[in-house]
Structure formats: C-alpha cells, structure tokens
Amino acid sequence: MRILKIIIIALLFSSCKTQEISQDEKLVNDLLFAIIHDNKDLFDFPCKLIDRFSDSFGAPSVNYDIDSGFVASVSDLFDKEEIDYLISQKRNIENFGIKTKDFKKTYRLFSKSKIDTLIANVEKSQNSDTPLNYWDEFESKIGCIQGFSRPLISKDRKTVILKYFQISGPLSAGGFTKVFRLIDGKWIVIKELEYWIS
Secondary structure (H helix, E strand, O other): OHHHHHHHHHHHHHHHHHHOOOHHHHHHHHHHHHHHHHOHHHHOOOOEEEOEOOOOOOOOOOOOOOOHHHHHHHOOOOOHHHHHHHHHHHHOOOOOEOOOHHHHHHOOEEOHHHHHHHHHHHHHHOOOOOOOOHHHHHHHHOOOEEEEOOOEEOOOOOEEEEEEEEEEEOOEEEEEEEEEEEEOOEEEEEEEEEEEEO
C-alpha cells in the first residue's frame, strides 16, 4: 500500500512538472496575448490555435530567417546590438508553447502533434492502394488553424516581431510578419515586413 502511495505521488508530481511554465515562456505568452488583445482586427479568426510556436506552416519568409534580408528589414528600427539580440533569440529558439490561462480561456487550442500525425499518415498512405489526399484529411480532421512563430522581443520588451498565419484549405491561407511596439500602453503595428495570401 505504501509503495502504491509513493507511485501515485510521483506521478502527480511529474504531471505537475510538465505543466510548469518558465518565466521566459510566461513573458512570451503574456506579450503575445496583449498584442492579440490590442489588435483584434488582425487576429479575429475562429480557427483553432496551434499550441506550439512553429515556422513550419507559414510561407517561406526571408524576413524572419537569420540572414541579411532580416537584418535589412529591421535596420531602420534597431541598432546592431539589438539586432544581434533578436537574432540570438531566433538561433536559440526554445520549444515554447501557448500555455497561459488567458489563451486557454479564449481559444480552442489544437495540438501540433495531431498535425504531425496527419502528415505522417498521409505520407505513409502514398504507397497504398488508397492514398490519402492531404487537404481532404486536413479539412475533415482539422478544419481551420492559426498559429505564431516564436515572437522576437527587444531588450526593453517594448518591441516585438511577430509572424502569424492561418490556414483553412489549399487556396485559403494567409499570414504576415509585423513589428509591434508598445506606445502609450497599447501594442500597435509600426512596420509590416511581409504579407502573404493564397
């Protein structure tokens, strides 16, 4: 009986540990939620929100990669030291997720692992007699999703570069990369780096 209690306590402890959120992850979640709240016209889609930050679903973005295109696109907003700081966040990207209560209350969160599973199932089926069509599977099992890349945050935490996308079908998708700045207590767009639609 004592061993069973120890096992239950250990399981409870480990499940609590996986739900913990680091200070950095909380900062990213809080800033992102504030930006969305202040810019509802940009993010007012009823799509499910992917629970992890990812670049893999957006359009190829020269302005969000670590290259001269990114540096050139923000050189009028940041000095070299700040640009290096932003790039270091991109290089050292952590596997952050969308975890705070604000997001859980406001959005239907959708697990990125379900998308990975769908992709794997479609790829596996290609050698069978009845190959699956990715978009048919996407529309029937997922519907509409939206998501973000991990925001790049300035040292003073008053400027954020954010890449966003939403997808509901093969010819129904869009997204952008924008720079937001906290001005008089409100997050506003100060520059658009990229906009795409299909």
